[in-house]
Amino acid sequence: MQNNPRITEQLEAWVKENKGHAVLGTTAQYIPALGKVDPGKLGICMIDEDGHYYCAGDTDTEFTLQSISKALTFVALSCHYGLDFVLERVDVEPTGEAFNSIVPFEIHRPNKPFNPFINAGAITISSLLPGRNAQKKFEFLKGFLEELLGHPIEIDKEVYDSEWATSHRNRALAYYLKEANFLELEVEEALDIYISQCAIKVSVKDLALLGLILAYDGYNPITKVKHFSEEIAQVTKVLMVTCGMYNSSGNFAAHVGIPAKSGVSGGIMAAVPPKLHSQTYEFRAGAGIGVYGPAIDVQGNSAAGTMMLRQISKEWDLSIF
Numbered sequence: 519m520q521n522n523p524r525i526t527e528q529l530e531a532w533v534k535e536n537k538g539h540a541v542l543g544t545t546a547q548y549i550p551a552l553g554k555v556d557p558g559k560l561g562i563c564m565i566d567e568d569g570h571y572y573c574a575g576d577t578d579t580e581f582t583l584q585s586i587s588k589a590l591t592f593v594a595l596s597c598h599y600g601l602d603f604v605l606e607r608v609d610v611e612p613t614g615e616a617f618n619s620i621v622p623f624e625i626h627r628p629n630k631p632f633n634p635f636i637n638a639g640a641i642t643i644s645s646l647l648p649g650r651n652a653q654k655k656f657e658f659l660k661g662f663l664e665e666l667l668g669h670p671i672e673i674d675k676e677v678y679d680s681e682w683a684t685s686h687r688n689r690a691l692a693y694y695l696k697e698a699n700f701l702e703l704e705v706e707e708a709l710d711i712y713i714s715q716c717a718i719k720v721s722v723k724d725l726a727l728l729g730l731i732l733a734y735d736g737y738n739p740i741t742k743v744k745h746f747s748e749e750i751a752q753v754t755k756v757l758m759v760t761c762g763m764y765n766s767s768g769n770f771a772a773h774v775g776i777p778a779k780s781g782v783s784g785g786i787m788a789a790v791p792p793k794l795h796s797q798t799y800e801f802r803a804g805a806g807i808g809v810y811g812p813a814i815d816v817q818g819n820s821a822a823g824t825m826m827l828r829q830i831s832k833e834w835d836l837s838i839f
């Protein structure tokens with residue numbers, strides 16, 4: 519696809535139209551450092567298979583991965599130990615409960631966490647990463663992400679400290695996991711990796727690139743590097759569709775129809791697979807999308823970001839369904 523200025527103009531118009539939907543949400547108050555950011559921001563970046571970026575709105579602000587990191591740790595762990603190893607330890611079933619709920623554990627006493635995108639599954643995955651201690655495990659993840667992104671990454675120390683000091687519920691969850699023998703580390707160590715991965719700083723451009731690699735089944739069409747298998751990419755995208763937007767995943771599938779993963783920072787990473795029979799020409803060969811809109815709804819998804827994706831998907835016929 520040519521680097522078409524009309525696409526960027528169109529995205530600018532949709533950012534303007536959707537910015538107001540931020541009033542439908544608020545910034546994540548339970549992590550004070552996230553709570554205090556400007557709720558009115560909205561930015562988007564899309565990347566096509568030739569490496570052209572189309573960006574609009576507030577695209578300079580960096581933010582933290584939060585739950586988007588859960589999709590990436592799942593990929594990293596599966597790459598190292600194989601998908602079977604991971605799926606023996608974490609299931610792929612939605613829960614219908616909030617991402618940080620303890621209820622499914624108490625009610626069902628499952629023999630593994632329901633899925634890797636709820637906090638219970640994600641903390642379990644973090645503890646299983648290769649490495650003989652928490653530091654080595656995090657270094658493995660950091661190295662994996664830096665290879666995907668092609669640049670160094672850093673932790674936002676303020677967000678890390680803010681979550682560490684207030685993560686009483688995650689600590690409680692981690693104790694459940696420890697009691698059930700799911701964790702391969704002590705509670706505080708597993709939490710350290712989990713909170714670190716959530717505090718990794720990214721831009722909408724980074725999320726777009728990660729989305730593109732997922733859309734292309736683990737292959738980066740720009741650098742021509744194959745990072746992970748089709749099988750891993752497929753299961754990750756299934757999880758993104760069924761659990762990626764938590765209890766809005768059904769609505770998101772119906773109205774947007776793009777595999778996506780959200781975070782309480784207001785970020786969304788979306789993977790648009792190629793669709794040769796699309797009714798429009800925009801992004802027929804697939805795309806990656808990164809969105810940032812820090813006012814989140816009750817389910818934990820960017821309020822304005824979700825509405826904007828709805829419009830984009832409809833106008834450019836991007837739904838996979």
Ligand code: DON
Nearest residue numbers: 584585617716780781782818
């Ligand atoms: O554990 C938490 O609560 C946060 N660090 C991440 C939660 C999150 O991003 C859920 N997303 N929508």
